[in-house]
Amino acid sequence: MGKLIFENIYPFNLSQTLDCGQSFRWVENEDGSFTGVVKNIVANVSYNNGTLTIVSDSELDDKMWRNYFDLDLDYKKIKDDLSKMHPVLAEASAYAGGIRILNQEPFEALITFIISQNNNIGRIKGIVERLCENFGESIDGVHYAFPTAERLAKLSPDDLAPIRAGFRHRYIIDAAQRVYSGEIDLEKLRDMDYLKAQKELMKITGVGVKVADCVLLYGLHRLESFPLDVWMKRALGVLFIGYKGDEFGLYGGIAQQYIFHYSRMHKELFD
DNA sequence: ACCCAGGAAATTC
DNA sequence: GAATTTCATGGG
DSSP states (O other), rough: EEEEEEEEOOOOOHHHHSSSOOOOEEOTTTTTTEEEEEETTTEEEEETTTTEEEEEOOOHHHHHHHTTTTTTHHHHHHHHHHHHOOOOHHHHHHHHHHHOOOOOOHHHHHHHHHHHHTOOOHHHHHHHHHHHHHHOOOOOOOOBOOOOOOHTTTTTTGGGGGGGOGGGGHHHHEEEEEEEESOOOOOGGGGGGGHHHHHHHTSSSOOHHHHHIIIIIIIIIIOOOOOHHHHHHHHHEEEEETOSOOOGGHHHHHHHHHHHHHTTTTTGOOO
């Protein structure tokens, strides 16, 4: 039985953070709180007037959750700095500025963003859920932990049929095998030269530049990463003409999330 | 029926 | 080597 209370957390917005396409395992409840699984813990998270509350039947590690929601980084300062770079970024920051870049498990980020390719967010969530139900450890009979690399490494692509991820099955197995064998050490990527880390991830079949960037941003907290997906290419083409995505500096990944969320919520800009 | 989705591999030119 | 096609699956 655990409960954590973090006070005076600004800027912060729970639905922006948990439902902006960086994590695929949080479900919103009717009262506006979210329930999800991190590692082997089922938690319910709510946010009101600067106070972030996390409750669980399991014991909660203060440091781990503070890190998960990136509470020790000064987002107000970063937001102000980014806003000065470009008028549209100022607009996107004002709109989506409650987003935090989560510190997800690296292996989970790797697999979920392999699944994300040529796919839509609604369907990604379904596939990830079935992956956990079929191959993750049961926590309370309803919620499941994300499968380990070991478990997935011992499967064949056809064993993944129940999750209905199609051509991505063999990519998932390849990724799990390279991680489980130790050929790729995800933790090492935290402070490796960025391009080198990207190249390392791209040894995996099914991981190109974009998926590698997402793994580095959402799984290894490389905040300089700026993943270019279809939405971002549209946004750069229409809202940031002439920009390539590498001009937002050390916190480009945060800028990217602001722009991604802002763009997805303003589809009419791209008609 | 057609088009698209937080792309990347396989094939072709 | 650069450009195009194909790859499962499901929703609109």
